[in-house]
Amino acid sequence: MAARLKDIADDLGISVVTVSKVLRNHPDIGEETRKRVQKRMRELNYQPNLAARSLVTGRTWTLGLVVPDLLHPFFADIAKAISVEARKQGYSLLISSSDEDPDLEIQEIRQLLARRVDVILVASAQSSVEGFRMIEEQKTPYILIDRRFVGHNASFVGVDDEAVGMLATSHLLEQQCRRIAHIRGPNVSTAIGRLEGYKRALASHKLTPLPGHVVSLGTSGDHRGEKGGYEAARQLLGAETRPDGLFCFNDPSALGAMRAILEAGLRIPEDVAVVGCGNLSYSDFLRVPLSSVDQGSESIGKYAADLALRIARKKAKAKPRAEFISPRMVVRASSRRFPETPSNS
């Protein structure tokens, strides 16, 4: 079926080794031999068998990526960016989706380990760091994306979540909101950091969250959070004092929340100003265009890929390093209470 080195060697009456050297641009090959081999390769449309190569080199030229949800635009962005960078350097990308399920994630990681990918990138749904022991045992380098584990010394690329929370909340404060609520995410580092930032921004104005003004996004079924955001917002609107500003863990939950607010007959942003996080691509086209903190998903993907490829190249295990991307506030109608507010800050 597919041509092999041996076929080419036999055709040309030379040895397999010589052909192999031409394939890899090894210097000590005669000009004429090289030409002949290259010609024959083209004729046969030769493709080296990467499985065979991997077996002997111990490298697969493949990166493995595990995300909680490939449909979430944030992770799709990252996957795309990684894929582009990887391709540039001749690497392929094995992508899998854990559905936000820690057990499934472990299975996916096992699969990637079995395939001996050179580096694993994972936006983890684990609540503890236990699951990574397995990777470490196999000595496969890995990089955490987006979500990290405090006190766990692994490479990390993601946004500075506390800055996210501060940026969003400070913006709402600037818009004269004083009763700012927060719909927080599940118990992972991103949600914790954003909550922390939210509190710090309030504190800098000598404020604290009012009773019932921090609500958790339900975790059930609905990963991207539209439904959860809707329910959380309904809960908030029934709170002792009604919020006049709302910072949502992510954009999908903000969409759900906005639906609840509009259904309750309130105006956005006059009655409740809303800020999301993620800056999803359709924000401009929404019923009320959504202000959002941009997490620089593309940069995250690019940095993560660069780091992964650097590690993959010199098989040496570089010491773990963390890279924090700075978030950026993108102001749209959902939180612009004063016309002069610039659209970015």
Next chain:
Amino acid sequence: MAARLKDIADDLGISVVTVSKVLRNHPDIGEETRKRVQKRMRELNYQPNLAARSLVTGRTWTLGLVVPDLLHPFFADIAKAISVEARKQGYSLLISSSDEDPDLEIQEIRQLLARRVDVILVASAQSSVEGFRMIEEQKTPYILIDRRFVGHNASFVGVDDEAVGMLATSHLLEQQCRRIAHIRGPNVSTAIGRLEGYKRALASHKLTPLPGHVVSLGTSGDHRGEKGGYEAARQLLGAETRPDGLFCFNDPSALGAMRAILEAGLRIPEDVAVVGCGNLSYSDFLRVPLSSVDQGSESIGKYAADLALRIARKKAKAKPRAEFISPRMVVRASSRRFPETPSNS
């Protein structure tokens, strides 16, 4: 580093072959031996080296997917669905994005061929069928997704595009639109089929497209088509007779078009009713919720994966077959001119 069959065999004083058989649940192994081997495998957290296995079996247990744009929700949906099905059967998925560039697509396919994936799935950006010769030469089975080539006898899974065009246009006709325009896509089968359906639906009402009422989405830079849709719509609004209904090639272009319409001071759907295609997940939250033809992206992914896995299993090359998914009209505010219009049809 990673444990090998030989390590386990040596530890237990048995042969590699026996261990290999336990690994693959081969029947003729003594109960006790099996237990001992399994125990040791667990202790060592053994992961078979798939590259080695591939080399001897000639199968990689990997599917390859090439899409024009992983960020487009339609293709993200498909990728996710395929990934889920593949995983269920122990297959992994190599995903790459061609950026709608035929040359890049060919490169990606070469890469997948070099990796000897068992089946290639491709939503192709090729304008001719030439590029597939390469795959055929290597005897790697492949399945076209979403976009096909008339007269080319290959397996195909996708929506019935003519039905898409008819569904959308008939709906607009039911809403009493009589000057229905169409923003058509690039020169691939999907765009051609939808255009065909649009014309047929008009014809069944003894209508034909008015002059200037079929506009092409520009192809430059902007793959998902928001910008293209905006520009196309501006062009349409300047036409001899202004359209009162608009069927757009996809949802992103419909978003752009709606922006142009609203900016021109017109109302949706009263002045211009709009229908998109793809039914993207945020349609409900848009400034004007967008009516759209659902292409059943998940079904497409599922069918395509099933077919691919069936082919992968019995290495036999099944004869090419085409599977057409029926589209479904989802009516929302952007085209609902009469309150009683049901939301699905």
Next chain:
DNA sequence: TTGAAAGCGCTACCAA
């Protein structure tokens, strides 16, 4: 500059 030999980790085949 070229090539013979060995071996990567696994499975297929057949003999014990």
Next chain:
DNA sequence: TTGGTAGCGCTTTCAA
């Protein structure tokens, strides 16, 4: 029920 042998397609090493 168990295992020896051969070999998948390639790279590495070292000798010619």
